[in-house]
Amino acid sequence: xxxxxxxxxxxxxxxxxxxxxxxxxxxxxxxxxxxxxxxxxxxxxxxxxxxxxxxxxxxxxxxxxxxxxxxxxxxxxxxxxxxxxxxxxxxxxxxxxxxxxxxxxxxxxxxxxxxxxxxxxxxxxxxxxxxxxxxxxxxxxxxxxxxxxxxxxxxxxxxxxxxxxxxxxxxxxxxxxxxxxxxxxxxxxxxxxxxxxxxxxxxxxxxxxxxxxxxxxxxxxxxxxxxxxxxxxxxxxxxxxxxxxxxxxxxxxxxxxxxxxxxxxxxxxxxxxxxxxxxxxxxxxxxxxxxxxxxxxxxxxxxxxxxxxxxxxxxxxxxxxxxxxxxxxxxxxxxxxxxxxxxxxxxxxxxxxxxxxxxxxxxxxxxxxxxxxxxxxxxxxxxxxxxxxxxxxxxxxxxxxxxxxx
Numbered sequence: 001x002x003x004x005x006x007x008x009x010x011x012x013x014x015x016x017x018x019x020x021x022x023x024x025x026x027x028x029x030x031x032x033x034x035x036x037x038x039x040x041x042x043x044x045x046x047x048x049x050x051x052x053x054x055x056x057x058x059x060x061x062x063x064x065x066x067x068x069x070x071x072x073x074x075x076x077x078x079x080x081x082x083x084x085x086x087x088x089x090x091x092x093x094x095x096x097x098x099x100x101x102x103x104x105x106x107x108x109x110x111x112x113x114x115x116x117x118x119x120x121x122x123x124x125x126x127x128x129x130x131x132x133x134x135x136x137x138x139x140x141x142x143x144x145x146x147x148x149x150x151x152x153x154x155x156x157x158x159x160x161x162x163x164x165x166x167x168x169x170x171x172x173x174x175x176x177x178x179x180x181x182x183x184x185x186x187x188x189x190x191x192x193x194x195x196x197x198x199x200x201x202x203x204x205x206x207x208x209x210x211x212x213x214x215x216x217x218x219x220x221x222x223x224x225x226x227x228x229x230x231x232x233x234x235x236x237x238x239x240x241x242x243x244x245x246x247x248x249x250x251x252x253x254x255x256x257x258x259x260x261x262x263x264x265x266x267x268x269x270x271x272x273x274x275x276x277x278x279x280x281x282x283x284x285x286x287x288x289x290x291x292x293x294x295x296x297x298x299x300x301x302x303x304x305x306x307x308x309x310x311x312x313x314x315x316x317x318x319x320x321x322x323x324x325x326x327x328x329x330x331x332x333x334x335x336x337x338x339x340x341x342x343x344x345x346x347x348x349x350x351x352x353x354x355x356x357x358x359x360x361x362x363x364x365x366x367x368x369x370x371x372x373x374x375x376x377x378x379x380x381x382x383x384x385x386x387x388x389x390x391x392x393x394x395x396x397x398x399x400x401x402x403x404x405x406x
Contacts, residue, residue: 001169001170001171001172002168002169002170003167003168004165004166005139005142005165005166006164006165006166007135007136007137007138007163007164008135008136008161008163008164009133009134009154009162009163009164010134010135010136010162011133012131014129014130014131015126015131015133016162018072018128018129019110019154019156020108020156021071021072022072022073022110022128022154023109023110023156024104025068025069025071025077026076026080026102026108026110027102027108028066029057029060029069029080029081030101030102031101031102032060033053033056033081033084034084035101036048037053037088047092049085050081050082050085053085054078054081057077057081072128073112073116073126073127073128075111075115075116075127076110076112079110079111079113083111084099105158105235106158107155107156107157107158108155108156109153109154109155109156110153110155111151111152111153112126112151112153112154113150113151114151117152119147119148119149120132121145122137122144122147124152126152126154133154133164135164147166148168149166149168150167150168150169151166151167152164152165152166153165157239157243158235158236158239158242159236159239159242159243160236160239161243173305173306175307175308176261176262176306176307178265179264179265180265181264181265182264182265182266182267182268182363182364183195183196183197183260183263183266183268183360184196184269184356184357184359184360184361185267185268185269186270186319186353186355186356187269187270187272187290187292187295188203188352189203189283189286189290190203191203191352192204192256192290193256193295194352194353194355194356195260195356196353196356196359196360200352201256203290204248204249204252205286205289206245206249206252206289207245207249207285207288207289208286208289210244210245214241214242217234217238217241218238220237221234221235221237249289249291249294250294253291253294253295253298254298256295257298257299257302258302261303261306261308262306264308265308265309266308266309266310266311266363266367267299267303267308267309267310267311268310268311268313268359268360268362268364269296269310269311269312269313269359270312270315270319270359271312271313271314272292272296272315274287274292274293296312309367311363311364311366311367313359313362313363313366317358317362318330319354319355319356319358319359319362320333320351320352320354320358322354322358323342323344323345323347323349323354324349324354324357324361325342325345325347326342326344326347328343328344333351337351338351338352
């Protein structure tokens with residue numbers, strides 16, 4: 001399996017200048033190739049293959065205006081063409097947005113394959129560099145001398161920090177011991193997550209805690225003259241504030257997801273439409289700050305690595321409006337109602353805890369159905385959503401069980 005180790009890098013002045021030139025050439029090749037792809041597709045209706053972009057890059061290096069492209073390593077430029085080709089393939093497949101032009105003010109990066117770097121005695125030597133790149137290794141349990149990376153990514157963040165990431169192919173780790181336990185997770189804004197066990201994980205609201213300082217730094221930057229050194233310093237301070245928020249959020253998500261994966265053999269979550277939910281201008285900032293999509297991504301790869309099972313139920317399943325005791329389904333439940341009493345069995349429910357229990361029950365039903373299908377040797381999956389898409393037209397009579405009949 002593929003994993004990566006990212007650590008801080010400290011290039012000297014000569015290496016920083018060389019890498020900055022490489023970033024500029026990578027950005028130029030990406031933007032120029034993207035513009036020609038766009039023009040060709042809209043004027044001739046034809047797509048551009050990777051082989052054509054590779055031949056065009058070779059022709060650019062022979063011209064007087066773009067001869068400086070030969071001064072940097074050719075591998076990051078070739079990797080840029082491959083990444084753009086993959087980006088367009090994902091776009092035409094419907095899995096990604098249209099590729100955008102790169103900006104010098106964004107995060108800059110260059111990808112080096114094995115032909116453009118070498119590891120010798122724990123030191124990283126890049127192509128076109130006369131000295132090894134200094135970096136700080138933070139994993140004591142991994143021998144840096146024996147490390148054999150397949151790809152090295154050098155990046156520079158908007159706040160000026162340099163990083164190096166080593167992509168390494170490793171053996172799959174041993175699965176964790178079984179806990180004989182399953183957990184359902186209901187994510188929210190006030191509480192980041194409420195589990196079926198009753199555990200409430202408070203939302204730290206990282207961006208909200210830094211919002212006043214961030215607004216002050218942004219006002220200072222807005223008052224500075226464009227292109228001036230003071231504006232550059234103010235812009236770096238804004239970027240540092242965003243970096244602190246981003247790092248705090250990532251640390252919280254990693255700790256939370258790791259603890260949940262360790263505790264349960266089966267983890268059940270909802271398939272939330274975050275892209276549609278952030279269109280609500282009143283909740284977009286809070287939803288983006290919570291990081292629900294990143295939380296699910298971490299659960300997916302950590303469950304796969306630990307030998308756990310992640311079950312994702314349909315987003316339209318009425319988990320909050322269904323009584324987990326008798327299965328009664330409410331006709332309507334406002335967002336402001338945090339607790340309700342079941343009119344059928346008179347059970348009192350906390351909205352989030354009840355939803356987490358229903359999510360767990362629905363996930364276990366889906367997992368059991370898939371296990372029975374695998375056991376009988378059938379390779380048939382139910383078409384359409386696994387759970388009801390909408391509860392708007394359903395009657396409010398008691399229902400036994402939380403999962404509908406197919």
